[in-house]
Amino acid sequence: MDLYKLSLSEIAKKIKSKEVSIKDVLDSVYSRIEDVESKINAYVTLTKENAYKRAEILQIKLDAGEDIGVLGGVPIAIKDNICIKDVKTTCSSRMLQNFVPPYTATVVEKLENMGAIVLGKTNMDEFAMGSSTESSYIKKTCNPWDLSRVPGGSSGGSAASVSADMAYASLGSDTGGSIRQPASLCSVVGLKPTYGVVSRYGLVAFASSLDQIGPFSKTVEDAAIMLNAISGHDTMDSTSADIEYPDYTKSLVNDVNGFKIGIPTKFISEGLNPDVKKAYEESIELLKNKGAQIVEIDLDYAKYSLAVYYILATAEASSNLGRYDGIKYGYRTKDFDDLTDLYKKSRTEGFGAEVKRRIILGTYVLSSGYYDAYYKKAQQVRTLIINDFKKAYEKVDVIMVPTAPNTAFKFGEKTENPIEMYLEDIFTVPVNIAGLPGISIPCGFDSKNMPIGLQFIADAFEESKLLRVAYTYEQNTGFHKIKPEIK
Amino acid sequence: MSVSKEQVKHIANLARLKLSDEELEKYTNSLSDIVDFAESLNEVDVSNVEPTAHILKIQNVFRKDELKESFDREELFKNAPTKESGCISVPKVVE
Numbered sequence: 001m002d003l004y005k006l007s008l009s010e011i012a013k014k015i016k017s018k019e020v021s022i023k024d025v026l027d028s029v030y031s032r033i034e035d036v037e038s039k040i041n042a043y044v045t046l047t048k049e050n051a052y053k054r055a056e057i058l059q060i061k062l063d064a065g066e067d068i069g070v071l072g073g074v075p076i077a078i079k080d081n082i083c084i085k086d087v088k089t090t091c092s093s094r095m096l097q098n099f100v101p102p103y104t105a106t107v108v109e110k111l112e113n114m115g116a117i118v119l120g121k122t123n124m125d126e127f128a129m130g131s132s133t134e135s136s137y138i139k140k141t142c143n144p145w146d147l148s149r150v151p152g153g154s155s156g157g158s159a160a161s162v163s164a165d166m167a168y169a170s171l172g173s174d175t176g177g178s179i180r181q182p183a184s185l186c187s188v189v190g191l192k193p194t195y196g197v198v199s200r201y202g203l204v205a206f207a208s209s210l211d212q213i214g215p216f217s218k219t220v221e222d223a224a225i226m227l228n229a230i231s232g233h234d235t236m237d238s239t240s241a242d243i244e245y246p247d248y249t250k251s252l253v254n255d256v257n258g259f260k261i262g263i264p265t266k267f268i269s270e271g272l273n274p275d276v277k278k279a280y281e282e283s284i285e286l287l288k289n290k291g292a293q294i295v296e297i298d299l300d301y302a303k304y305s306l307a308v309y310y311i312l313a314t315a316e317a318s319s320n321l322g323r324y325d326g327i328k329y330g331y332r333t334k335d336f337d338d339l340t341d342l343y344k345k346s347r348t349e350g351f352g353a354e355v356k357r358r359i360i361l362g363t364y365v366l367s368s369g370y371y372d373a374y375y376k377k378a379q380q381v382r383t384l385i386i387n388d389f390k391k392a393y394e395k396v397d398v399i400m401v402p403t404a405p406n407t408a409f410k411f412g413e414k415t416e417n418p419i420e421m422y423l424e425d426i427f428t429v430p431v432n433i434a435g436l437p438g439i440s441i442p443c444g445f446d447s448k449n450m451p452i453g454l455q456f457i458a459d460a461f462e463e464s465k466l467l468r469v470a471y472t473y474e475q476n477t478g479f480h481k482i483k484p485e486i487k
Numbered sequence: 488m489s490v491s492k493e494q495v496k497h498i499a500n501l502a503r504l505k506l507s508d509e510e511l512e513k514y515t516n517s518l519s520d521i522v523d524f525a526e527s528l529n530e531v532d533v534s535n536v537e538p539t540a541h542i543l544k545i546q547n548v549f550r551k552d553e554l555k556e557s558f559d560r561e562e563l564f565k566n567a568p569t570k571e572s573g574c575i576s577v578p579k580v581v582e
Contacts (some may be wrong), residue, residue, distance in 0.1 A: 098566075099566055100565065100566060102558055102559075102562045102563055102565065102566075103558070195541065195542050195543065196542075196543050208541075209540060209541040209542075235550060238545070238548035239541065239543060239545070241543065301531070304527060304528060304531060306524075307524060307525045307527050307528050308528070310521060310524075310525065311525055311528075318502060325503075326568065327567075327568075327575060327577055328566070328567055328575060329566035329567060329568075330566070332568035332569075336578065338578060338579075338580075339577065339578050339579075339580050340503070342577075342578055343503040344503050344504065344505050345505065347502075347503050347504055348504050348505040348506075351504075353510075356504055356510075356514070357514060357517060357518070359502050359504065360495065360498050360499055360502060360504065360514055360518060361518060361521055361522075363498050363501050363502040364490070364494070364498050364518065364522075365525075367498060367501065374525065374528075376538055377528050377531075377533060378525075378528065379538030379539055379540065380531075380533035380536040380537070380538045380539075381528055381531050381533060381536075382538070382539045383536050383537055383538065383539045384531065384533070384536060386539060386542065417520075418517050418520070418521065419520055419521065419524055434542065435541070435542030435543070460542065
């Protein structure tokens with residue numbers, strides 16, 4: 001039996017019952033990586049030595065009858081913008097190519113406390129800015145379903161690693177769709193929790209009012225298990241929510257009878273690929289047949305989300321990325337005349353084209369004379385978008401939209417025109433603006449056999465509703481069981 | 488063109504970035520496109536609408552002022568490009 005093919009919950013059970021050893025599991029996954037990684041390029045760094053050391057320690061504990069946690073011995077991958085002490089964290093940027101963090105992110109600590117083993121760090125768009133992972137300085141990650149196409153982004157490596165069975169689950173970060181969109185393009189489950197549900201301590205900041213860490217997994221059940229492990233209040237992140245956290249696996253109920261699902265027909269009518277539209281409409285039918293009530297809703301301001309996003313996200317990014325000055329850590333240029341020249345050359349040589357574009361745009365919208373016209377206005381429209389959602393949740397339990405308007409595109413297809421690339425995030429961005437939880441799950445394939453994703457969006461802190469409807473859909477379809485043939 | 492080359496040059500300087508002539512051309516074009524795209528917000532009536540900075544209802548988050556173990560100095564300095572006598576060294580800033 002190929003152990004690497006199993007789901008997270010399946011392998012965790014086998015380890016716990018001692019049907020397999022943790023070393024067997026690691027051997028299986030690393031040999032899978034050896035077989036297909038040269039084609040996919042999902043990983044920036046592999047932490048093989050540490051992984052085997054941890055496997056040994058965990059096995060000894062397990063054999064001694066100790067509880068090694070719900071993720072005991074399960075290998076997972078971490079996006080390369082989440083810090084692990086003494087492991088390079090590059091953000092797929094030349095700027096941080098040699099950065100070795102002196103501390104570990106809270107999410108990784110939590111996963112390890114639950115017994116998980118880190119396999120390695122995954123590739124991404126530079127500083128998480130992009131929707132295709134093509135802006136990585138390190139390498140080009142390919143979509144396991146078609147190696148000539150992008151895996152989506154920015155968490156492309158995390159999505160591809162799970163899709164290609166090179167990890168049982170992974171962590172990504174989502175600022176405007178960076179978990180859900182690649183999950184959709186690679187046919188895996190991707191969950192972006194409510195802003196504040198998962199600690200961001202140790203996540204390299206992109207846009208602080210929008211960023212959130214979340215899991216990629218092979219099944220909805222595994223997403224619930226991962227969310228249980230990583231959610232919770234953290235004193236190291238002042239924006240982390242101090243609330244009562246439920247057991248998310250309790251929401252894995254195959255029943256949506258009487259569940260109200262909102263459909264914003266007007267918002268999703270433009271620019272939708274016909275195959276995606278068809279899969280979406282079939283999904284509505286299926287849930288209707290399962291007893292869900294389909295309710296028409298209006299999200300009048302959602303169409304302004306992209307404009308709001310590219311003002312707010314770049315403004316926050318230009319300020320967050322001000323810290324890269326070539327002084328304390330990160331890339332420093334070799335030759336310079338004076339301090340200003342050192343700053344300028346280090347930043348110019350250390351950042352890639354898309355990052356520079358966003359820093360310039362962000363600096364522009366924050367600069368004197370433009371602040372009110374752009375930044376403040378975007379924050380006001382943000383309020384209107386949030387109010388739209390609030391009104392909708394008075395009537396419905398969840399909102400359902402496609403995850404992305406298109407399926408995986410070819411390399412280079414959208415790199416020339418940044419707005420075309422930005423439009424890929426049209427259905428995911430409103431969720432970050434309103435700080436809501438969203439999940440993308442596999443819902444079919446287009447005429448070229450490229451995966452299509454379905455997105456559910458719930459009100460803040462209502463992840464349980466998301467998981468319930470996603471689980472029901474998954475259990476009644478089975479798209480998640482179809483795996484890519486890597487060639 | 489809603490943004491001029493001169494403006495982009497000025498902004499790049501504020502952001503401490505150097506642009507080649509080719510990059511200046513490229514960024515001026517794409518910045519203009521994005522700014523034009525963002526102009527769609529002008530259709531929206533935002534009078535009497537409060538701006539939202541983030542969605543959580545939190546203000547100041549304080550912790551107790553207690554002594555805790557902090558980072559090891561040597562360890563923090565490991566990533567600094569140049570060091571001297573236990574400090575990060577920088578080029579001369581005052582004449």
